[in-house]
Amino acid sequence: MTPDSSLPTVSTAVADVLAARTDHLFGLMGNGNAHLISHLTSAGFGFTSARHEAATVTMADAYHRATGRVGAATTTYGAGFTNTYTALAEARLARIPLVLVVGDAPTTGARPFDIDQTGAAAAVGVTTLIATPANAAAITHRAFDLAARTVQPVVLAIPYDCATAALTEPVDLEPLPAKEAWQPGPEELDRIAGLLRTADRPLILAGRGVLLAGATTELAELGDRLGALFMTSVMAVGAVDSPWNLGIAGGFTRDHRLATARQADLVLVAGASLNAFQSRYGTLFAEGTRMIRIDNEPAEAMAHPAVTDYLRADLQVALAGLLARTPAADPARTWRAGAPEVAGETYRSSAPIEDPAEYGPDGRLNPRAVVAALEDILPRQRSVVMDGGHFIGWAPMYLTVPDPQAMVLVGTAFQSIGLGFGAAAGVSVARPERTTVFVTGDGGGLMGLADLETFLRATARGVIVVLNDSAYGAELHQYAAKGLDPTAMLIDEVDFAALGRAMGAAGTKATTLADLTALTDWLDTHDEGVFVLDVAISQQVVAEFMTASLTAGKRL
Structure with missing residues (x-):
C-alpha cells in the first residue's frame, strides 16, 4: 500500500521544524534522508548539496562560524553517516552548535550494512536523539535547543522505517533543565x-x-x-x-x-x-x-x-x-x-618584517611575502577560510578581516586536513555579500577536492589561494628535519589553477610576486566568479607556530 503523501510523516515533520529553525540545509541525498530533503526543496527551501558527506557537516560548521546561527546538515545512514565522522569530531572539539539529521537502522533491527551510529557519535562526545512518529517535531526542536545550549553538535536520527511513517499522538518531552548562572562574589x-x-x-x-x-x-x-x-x-x-x-x-x-x-x-x-x-x-x-x-x-x-x-x-x-x-x-x-x-x-602594518625576502632558500616563493602582499590585493569585505595544515601559519598573521565571523578555520581543533572546500562553501552561502577567500595547502586541497565543485557552485565571488609547497609541510618540518625519509611527505607538483579552469574558474600559477597582478586584474574586472591562485611556495620556510612547537619539544 502506497503511503498517503498528503499526511504528515516523521520526515516532513522534521523538515518543517528545520525550515522554522534555520534558513539553509547542507546535505547529500541518500535512502535515509530522501523524503526529508524532497519535502524542503519542493517548497523552495535553501539547500546546498555536497559531493562528499564530510562537506555537509563542514558547511554547516562554517555557516555557524560565519553567522552565529545553529547550522544544519543531513546525510543518509551507514556510509553516509561515517563519511561525516572527521567533520563531526572537528565540530565537537571546536564547540560548534549544529544539527546533523541522518538516516538510521530500522526500529525492527539492524540490517547487514547498519552500524551503531549512536555509539559511534558518542565516541566523539556527540549526543544522538531519535525521531519517532510520536515526537518528530518536538525532538527536532530539542536538537536545535540542545545544540545552542551546549554549544555542541547534535545528531538527530530517523530510523529507516520511521521516515515515511505517519505521525501519532504527540508525547511531551521533559523540559531542558534551566541553565545555571554563575554570579561572582x-x-x-x-x-x-x-x-x-x-x-x-x-x-x-x-x-x-x-x-x-x-x-x-x-x-x-x-x-x-x-x-x-x-x-x-x-x-x-x-x-x-x-x-x-x-x-x-x-x-x-x-x-x-x-x-x-x-x-x-x-x-x-x-x-x-x-x-x-x-x-x-x-x-x-x-x-x-x-x-x-x-x-x-x-x-x-x-x-x-x-x-x-x-x-x-x-x-x-x-x-x-x-x-x-x-x-x-x-x-x-x-x-x-x-x-x-x-x-x-x-x-600595525602587514609588512612581513619577520622575513621580507621574495623567495625562500630553495628559490620558490616566500609565503610570508605572498600573503602580506595579498592583504592589499584582496577586497576588504572578505571572509577568510582556511583548511588545516602547516600553511595556516601565515594568513592569520597578515590578513585582516572585518569581524570575528570572517576568520574561519575548520580542521584545527581535530588537527585534520581536507575539510576546507566544504567549509569555504558554507561561508559563501552564509555571507554571499563578501568575497570568500579560501586558503589551503596542496595536501588538504587534494584530499577535499571533491568539493571544489561545491565551492564553485555555492560562491558568488571567491578567491582560492593554494599555498603549494608540493609536500605535507607539517610532516616535512617535524620529521624529515630529524632524518626520516621524506618520500611519503612529498607530493608531485599539482597545478590547482588548471584544475579550477577545467571546472569553469579563472586562475594562474604564481612563481613570482609579479604574478599576483593576474589576481589584481581579475578582481578589477569581475564582480562574480572564482579565481584560483596557485602559489609555488618554499618547502624551506617554516611557520612560526611550527618553530614554537618544535622548540618546545612538541609534535603537532
Missing part, C-alpha cells in the same frame, strides 16, 4: 579588580566566550580604563576594535607583537581556551606573569599551569562587575603611554 570581584588596578602592564586576552556572552563592550572599556593592551584568540579576532590590540594570541602572533606581549606583568584571560597553540606552547607570556582567568566552567575543568587566579562566573556579569570597580587610570601612567608605537602605523 563581591569579595572576589574586589580582589581581582585590585590586582588589575595595581598592575603596571596589564594585558587582556579575549576568547570566543566573550563573543558568546555578548561582553565585548564591557571588556573593551575595562581595558581602556586600565590603559591595557589586548589580544584575542583566533575565533575572536577583531572582537576588540582598538589600536591597542596586538592581534591573535599564540602561534599566529607577529614577532614584534610577541615581544610586546611578553612584557605584560598581568594577563586577564576572558573566555579563551589557553590551549597549547593559543599559549604558544607556554611561551606567549614571560615566565612568572600573573594570569587571572574568568570562565563559567568548573575550576577543575579549566585547570592550567600558568593560571594563578581563577574566577568562575558568567563573563558579562563578571566583566561588568570589574568595570564598576575600576576607575579610569591616569593615561600618562599606563602601559600605553610607555608603548605608543603599538598604535602606530608601522607597528
Whole structure:
C-alpha cells in the first residue's frame, strides 16, 4: 500500500521544524534522508548539496562560524553517516552548535550494512536523539535547543522505517533543565579588580566566550580604563576594535607583537581556551606573569599551569562587575603611554618584517611575502577560510578581516586536513555579500577536492589561494628535519589553477610576486566568479607556530 503523501510523516515533520529553525540545509541525498530533503526543496527551501558527506557537516560548521546561527546538515545512514565522522569530531572539539539529521537502522533491527551510529557519535562526545512518529517535531526542536545550549553538535536520527511513517499522538518531552548562572562574589570581584588596578602592564586576552556572552563592550572599556593592551584568540579576532590590540594570541602572533606581549606583568584571560597553540606552547607570556582567568566552567575543568587566579562566573556579569570597580587610570601612567608605537602605523602594518625576502632558500616563493602582499590585493569585505595544515601559519598573521565571523578555520581543533572546500562553501552561502577567500595547502586541497565543485557552485565571488609547497609541510618540518625519509611527505607538483579552469574558474600559477597582478586584474574586472591562485611556495620556510612547537619539544 502506497503511503498517503498528503499526511504528515516523521520526515516532513522534521523538515518543517528545520525550515522554522534555520534558513539553509547542507546535505547529500541518500535512502535515509530522501523524503526529508524532497519535502524542503519542493517548497523552495535553501539547500546546498555536497559531493562528499564530510562537506555537509563542514558547511554547516562554517555557516555557524560565519553567522552565529545553529547550522544544519543531513546525510543518509551507514556510509553516509561515517563519511561525516572527521567533520563531526572537528565540530565537537571546536564547540560548534549544529544539527546533523541522518538516516538510521530500522526500529525492527539492524540490517547487514547498519552500524551503531549512536555509539559511534558518542565516541566523539556527540549526543544522538531519535525521531519517532510520536515526537518528530518536538525532538527536532530539542536538537536545535540542545545544540545552542551546549554549544555542541547534535545528531538527530530517523530510523529507516520511521521516515515515511505517519505521525501519532504527540508525547511531551521533559523540559531542558534551566541553565545555571554563575554570579561572582563581591569579595572576589574586589580582589581581582585590585590586582588589575595595581598592575603596571596589564594585558587582556579575549576568547570566543566573550563573543558568546555578548561582553565585548564591557571588556573593551575595562581595558581602556586600565590603559591595557589586548589580544584575542583566533575565533575572536577583531572582537576588540582598538589600536591597542596586538592581534591573535599564540602561534599566529607577529614577532614584534610577541615581544610586546611578553612584557605584560598581568594577563586577564576572558573566555579563551589557553590551549597549547593559543599559549604558544607556554611561551606567549614571560615566565612568572600573573594570569587571572574568568570562565563559567568548573575550576577543575579549566585547570592550567600558568593560571594563578581563577574566577568562575558568567563573563558579562563578571566583566561588568570589574568595570564598576575600576576607575579610569591616569593615561600618562599606563602601559600605553610607555608603548605608543603599538598604535602606530608601522607597528600595525602587514609588512612581513619577520622575513621580507621574495623567495625562500630553495628559490620558490616566500609565503610570508605572498600573503602580506595579498592583504592589499584582496577586497576588504572578505571572509577568510582556511583548511588545516602547516600553511595556516601565515594568513592569520597578515590578513585582516572585518569581524570575528570572517576568520574561519575548520580542521584545527581535530588537527585534520581536507575539510576546507566544504567549509569555504558554507561561508559563501552564509555571507554571499563578501568575497570568500579560501586558503589551503596542496595536501588538504587534494584530499577535499571533491568539493571544489561545491565551492564553485555555492560562491558568488571567491578567491582560492593554494599555498603549494608540493609536500605535507607539517610532516616535512617535524620529521624529515630529524632524518626520516621524506618520500611519503612529498607530493608531485599539482597545478590547482588548471584544475579550477577545467571546472569553469579563472586562475594562474604564481612563481613570482609579479604574478599576483593576474589576481589584481581579475578582481578589477569581475564582480562574480572564482579565481584560483596557485602559489609555488618554499618547502624551506617554516611557520612560526611550527618553530614554537618544535622548540618546545612538541609534535603537532
